[in-house]
Amino acid sequence: MSPNATAPAAPTESAGEPDTTSAPGGDDPAPGTEALPGLSGTLAARARTMEGKVRRRCAELARIESPSGDASRLDQLADELAAGYRATGAEVRREPGPAGDHLLMQWPGQDESLPHLLFVGHHDTVWPAGTLADWPVTEHDGMLCGPGVLDMKAGLALLEGAFSMLADLGLRPHHPVRVVVTADEEIGSPDGRRVVERQLPGAAAVFGLEPPHEDGRLKTARRGSTRVKLTVTGHEAHAGNHPEDGTSAVDELVDQLVAVRGLACQPGTELNTGRIRGGTRANVVAGQAEAELGLRFSTPEAQRSTLDTLAHLTALRPGALVHTEVLSSRPAWPEREGNPLLRHVRSLAAALGQQVDGAPAGGAGDTNLAGARGLPTLDGLGAVGAGPHARDEHIALDQLAPRIALLAGLLAVPLPRLRSR
Incomplete structure (x- = not known):
């Protein structure tokens, strides 16, 4: 084709879907x-x-x-x-x-x-x-x-x-x-x-x-994907002298993660705990802890159900608070x-x-x-x-x-x- 040639307009569509099927490696030209x-x-x-x-x-x-x-x-x-x-x-x-x-x-x-x-x-x-x-x-x-x-x-x-x-x-x-x-x-x-x-x-x-x-x-x-951050707030105390005055955010987070792992057993859901951090010292009951979860979903239904469960997590021990934040999310295709x-x-x-x-x-x-x-x-x-x-x-x-x-x-x-x- 000459560089200055102008291609004709697209063919008029028929009322039905054109059949563009071609066996891989076949010689049928593509539409147009x-x-x-x-x-x-x-x-x-x-x-x-x-x-x-x-x-x-x-x-x-x-x-x-x-x-x-x-x-x-x-x-x-x-x-x-x-x-x-x-x-x-x-x-x-x-x-x-x-x-x-x-x-x-x-x-x-x-x-x-x-x-x-x-x-x-x-x-x-x-x-x-x-x-x-x-x-x-x-x-x-x-x-x-x-x-x-x-x-x-x-x-x-x-x-x-x-x-x-x-x-x-x-x-x-x-x-x-x-x-x-x-x-x-x-x-x-x-x-x-x-x-x-x-x-x-x-x-x-x-x-x-x-x-x-x-x-x-x-x-x-x-698959759909979502990154979720779980943040746990506890109450700091001396781990040796007065541990009973504290609420360990780390212990609460560990227990939450064990419970959350059950979500991966649901059809269409996969879970990876990608990052964990918390506490300050071995002799201090941890006041803060967090984890970042990576989730993948085969269906929109699995995505909705799993994220709804995570959004309604509640603390397992008195004095702890659990917060769920969706960092990013892509719907299942x-x-x-x-x-x-x-x-x-x-x-x-x-x-x-x-x-x-x-x-x-x-x-x-x-x-x-x-x-x-x-x-x-x-x-x-x-x-x-x-x-x-x-x-x-x-x-x-x-x-x-x-x-x-x-x-x-x-x-x-x-x-x-x-x-x-």
Whole structure:
């Protein structure tokens, strides 16, 4: 296609859901590609030429440390991301937050009357500042390794590369596109959630830039997750002379945690006690204690029931007070029957010479907010790799070009109708 050619408008929708089913590896073109002669081959070929640029970009982003909660470092990375995306034609807005700025970016579509596509990602990582000193970003054996390279600097670099490739071809996305990059996803998006949720109304589809399953499958559902802090207040006293005058917050917390562990026996609920602290000295009855719990839920019902139980905890011993605080929460995103969005992506991938499938995921992310509302949602469109949150975190370099082409195709090709009228 000539760089100055204009793609025709999306085909008129029929009254029924278009059948975009294609066997993995099949030759059926994705909806819309037949209206864009040569697009599939052009995207696949051009993506291979973009691979080196995106690989270098991913390494650049990973070398800017951005731990959750470190606003100055996160804002430094936000500056770099904003500049890179502006170069592709984006309108960029900063959304200030207590843990650093979130980014909201927009591109016009070929047809501005169409609903927008929404991509969600994050630029915070779980790795503390200084990690690069003994674990630098390196490339070897077909992998790029380093803190945050998979989760999810590579996803941000890939989408930037896809937009850049379309701009080089003289193309605009078919639909208007919005991208939200949150600064606090790794701690549950306590503030970023509001930025994502503002962009959900009217979205035709929502795509997440988290890494896929290790075998490359996309993520079609996610468990809900909630972080809860239990705080116990007791009464201090001398542990040797007058222990009877005290109420141990530590003892109360231990007993509460033993009782709370029973919640993990309920269907659809998992619990991890991630952090405990309390007391001051061995010879002082503890006056304060707290624990942070991580909970995951397979269903909305399990989430509601468990959080209701935690909200109504009462002290087991006289003189103690128990307080429950929800630090962050994401709703469960259940599997969608039929999943026409996955069928569309699978068919588009086949037109690009790729095999793509999907499966539910155990972890939670910002796409939970869309999937829980019933919006057509897929996650895992970031880089293929392994080891997120671990010292063997890496991406597979030979999978960069296919992912660039797939993202560019999702931007360029009109969506079929994904929901009933």
